[in-house]
Amino acid sequence: MTPTYDLNDATTIPAIGFGTYPLRGEDGTAAMVSALEAGYRMLDTAVNYENEAEVGEALRRSGLPRDEVVVASKIPGRHHAYDDAIASVRGSLERLGVERTDLHLIHWPNPSQGKYVEAWRALVRLQADGLVRSIGVSNFTEEHLTRIIDDTGVVPAVNQVELHPRFPQARMREVHDRLGIRTEAWSPMGKRRAPLGESAVADAAEAHGVTPGQVILRWHVQLGSLPIPKSADPQRQRQNLDVFGFELAGEEMDAISALAEDDGRLFGGDPDTHEEM
Numbered sequence: 001m002t003p004t005y006d007l008n009d010a011t012t013i014p015a016i017g018f019g020t021y022p023l024r025g026e027d028g029t030a031a032m033v034s035a036l037e038a039g040y041r042m043l044d045t046a047v048n049y050e051n052e053a054e055v056g057e058a059l060r061r062s063g064l065p066r067d068e069v070v071v072a073s074k075i076p077g078r079h080h081a082y083d084d085a086i087a088s089v090r091g092s093l094e095r096l097g098v099e100r101t102d103l104h105l106i107h108w109p110n111p112s113q114g115k116y117v118e119a120w121r122a123l124v125r126l127q128a129d130g131l132v133r134s135i136g137v138s139n140f141t142e143e144h145l146t147r148i149i150d151d152t153g154v155v156p157a158v159n160q161v162e163l164h165p166r167f168p169q170a171r172m173r174e175v176h177d178r179l180g181i182r183t184e185a186w187s188p189m190g191k192r193r194a195p196l197g198e199s200a201v202a203d204a205a206e207a208h209g210v211t212p213g214q215v216i217l218r219w220h221v222q223l224g225s226l227p228i229p230k231s232a233d234p235q236r237q238r239q240n241l242d243v244f245g246f247e248l249a250g251e252e253m254d255a256i257s258a259l260a261e262d263d264g265r266l267f268g269g270d271p272d273t274h275e276e277m
């Protein structure tokens with residue numbers, strides 16, 4: 001069974017989740033069912049992935065008890081106004097076919113709109129009403145975090161940020177540790193720029209008798225970062241979850257972190273300027 005982290009709201013969450021973007025349609029549902037069969041107990045979706053119905057269907061098809069799987073979704077930029085955020089979550093619940101999500105995030109802060117505080121107030125309300133279990137954010141900077149915490153007194157349980165060997169987010173991990181927020185990593189492999197062939201990764205894979213993908217995910221685990229790798233391939237799905245039987249040495253960890261690049265973001269997704277509706 002996958003180890004778990006305790007969140008700041010006294011709930012727990014698996015140490016590795018399954019990313020569902022861009023899985024859609026029957027093939028997408030089948031890939032999600034296969035992930036649940038492989039042992040994943042957290043599915044990460046979003047309104048903007050247009051696959052919440054598939055996530056709900058996979059959950060039901062898996063036959064797993066509802067309370068064994070963390071279902072996580074996200075409010076898009078166009079739904080930040082308070083009433084829209086409430087309606088957005090209700091819409092997600094309907095498409096997912098569940099009575100409550102286990103984690104709900106604000107997808108991007110979109111600071112030029114200036115409404116992410118309203119979306120956060122809505123999530124605080126929805127949590128009090130029992131429609132979402134844990135609440136968090138995604139792509140928030142320290143400034144955005146400070147604003148919502150100062151406004152409501154409620155600290156997000158997680159912040160899901162871009163984090164991979166090309167962009168290890170040392171500063172945001174420190175901020176999260178100080179505030180008691182769990183760091184969650186999107187594009188944890190580095191997607192198309194995954195450094196699978198770099199010697200820091202390949203040498204460690206050979207030394208431990210695992211695959212390069214497993215080395216990268218183990219690096220996340222040892223950083224305390226919760227990765228949500230996406231794979232449509234059942235064998236890679238299983239490998240990506242099977243990273244708790246070996247340990248990287250300090251030098252191996254440092255060599256992977258040294259793959260960081262000055263402009264290591266995958267598509268220029270700086271949350272101060274990149275906005276998604």
Ligand SMILES: NC(=O)C1=CN([C@@H]2O[C@H](COP(=O)(O)OP(=O)(O)OC[C@H]3O[C@@H](n4cnc5c(N)ncnc54)[C@H](OP(=O)(O)O)[C@@H]3O)[C@@H](O)[C@H]2O)C=CC1
Nearest residue numbers: 019020021044138186187188189190191213229230231232
């Ligand atoms: N909050 C946000 O703003 C964002 C959130 N996300 C979330 O993060 C999730 C994961 O991010 P994503 O961008 O998909 O990037 P990942 O880093 O998870 O990379 C996915 C790619 O890596 C391949 N892959 C997976 N496992 C392995 C392996 N062991 N060895 C080699 N290749 C592998 C997959 O191919 P294959 O399927 O063929 O295995 C796929 O092409 C998304 O699904 C989404 O849920 C993503 C972007 C932004």
Ligand SMILES: O=C(O)C(=O)[C@@H](O)[C@H](O)C(=O)CO
Nearest residue numbers: 021046107108186267269276
């Ligand atoms: O997948 C997500 O959650 C996103 O926020 C998008 O930015 C996505 O990564 C994308 O479309 C990148 O081009």
